[in-house]
Amino acid sequence: MTRPQISSVTRLIALGAIASLALAGAASAAAVDPEPVTFYGDVARVLQQECQVCHRPNGANLGGMVAPMALTTYEETRPWARSIARQVASRAMPPWDAAPQHNGVFANERTLTQEEIDLLVRWAESGAPAGNPADAPEPIDWPSSDGWLIGEPDLVLQFDEPYFVEDDVDDLYIYFKTTVTDEMIPEDRYVKAIEFRPGSSAVHHIIVPGLGGIAPGNDPVIHTDGMADVLKAGRDLQWQMHYHKEPGEGTGVWDQSSVALKFYDKDEDVKYEVFNADMGKYDFAVPPGATDYTIQTEWTFPSDSEIVGYLPHMHLRGKAAKYEAYYPDGGYEVLLDVPNYDFNWQTTYKYKERKKMPAGTKLVLTTVFDNSESNLANPDPTATVRWGEPTTDEMSFGFVSYINEENKGRGAFQGDDGLDLTAVVAFSDESRDGKMQLEEAPGMVKQYFEMMDQNKDGAVDMEEAKAANAFLEQMAEQREKAEAAAAGAAGG
Ligand code: HEC
Incomplete structure (x- = not known):
């Protein structure tokens, strides 16, 4: 169960380190094309559409938000031809981690068609010719250092x-x-x-x-x-x-x-306030060397809603993420599969057309972690890794932004589930031992500390926090029942 209102969740972003690139798959088909591929005639168009949003001159307002080199002119692009062929053939560029089954679904998709890949590879293999400048598409006027894309801000x-x-x-x-x-x-x-x-x-x-x-x-x-x-x-x-x-x-x-x-x-x-559901868990400990440590979180839509987008968020051990929907009529669907999560690209997957979720639809978020040596980004395969804000600790979140008819103007997700004591333990565990000591406990929690510390070892661990959560839930249920009974008695 998710209790997001306490999770003023930090979406601390992952370290920009070396990503393990899949080896180039089958590159270009051997088919012989009589038409030579040229920069002005063919390549420039692909670069404009798929690459220049990141590979463009570094305006002052863009800082480190752009890629290391611009690919806007022939002179800029020519030295990178072989590298471009490698990067696109291996599908490392453009960066896009969603499985191919989702192609066409998200508005901000960054993928090349096989034809586009073949085109760039053939261009590089044939010596990266310039071609005729007269064939070049109109250059795109990327925003410069002054002015905002959103217009005059308030x-x-x-x-x-x-x-x-x-x-x-x-x-x-x-x-x-x-x-x-x-x-x-x-x-x-x-x-x-x-x-x-x-x-x-x-x-x-x-x-x-x-x-x-x-x-x-x-x-x-x-x-x-x-x-x-x-x-x-x-x-x-x-x-x-x-x-x-x-x-x-x-x-x-x-x-x-x-x-x-x-x-x-x-x-x-x-009409609609966009809500952000933070599906996630705090009570996990990824063992040293684990290659497929898996965490699942469930959440059910309380009313008819429409999903706007997703943002899976893990840190350096993050390996894969998946959102699945179980519909009230028995239907099932994979909403988003990210088989090779890469902390470098904190991608928001934004629908072209919002996805309808009938009330009662259960979402299941699955995150997978690789804490072994084979994860090249792993800073320490010998560590037990728990929830924490630094990238060397972990997070397991799947943000879901959505709108919903019934709760417009009010945070639908707020107050849904009450206090989550596993989150309290995770947030206050300054000594990073997976437990909350009395001196770490926030003020309002201190008074319940003894009650929560069932084994009396002077600390509240995740199991104890979960037991306390279950107790709180039971209390809430009993209260509801009592209220319903009282209302029934008053009515009858
Ligand atoms: C979302 C932004 C983004 C898009 C879109 C993008 N790139 Fe990149 N690219 C980067 C960044 C950032 C790097 C620097 C390396 C890294 O962080 O992975 C990079 C690195 C590269 C490199 C490797 C440079 C080196 O050091 O060897 C090549 C080649 C490349 N990109 C080509 C392309 C091509 C071709 C496209 C379009 C088909 C493209 N990229 C689309 C952001 C992007």
């Missing part, structure tokens, strides 16, 4: 002080805070569009729980009319920054990243 938030990313930094994860003050918004506002802007080239990822974030290739969020996120007045926003650069003297750089928001006018009709 509010731009930054973390309070600029931060200096020191010379010796290679990878750094650090948090900042911004308070949404009364002067900024005196009351909650419906958000129409969100656009992040990295403040320096050292920014690799930004996540702000509640607003989303940015990773290479992610576009700004612009909601369909009538759909909105909510920005709560007076709330603190937490910035989870991942900086990544070559360390070395003189490489230090100042950063003060920002996010621009556009609000709906107060009299505009907002």
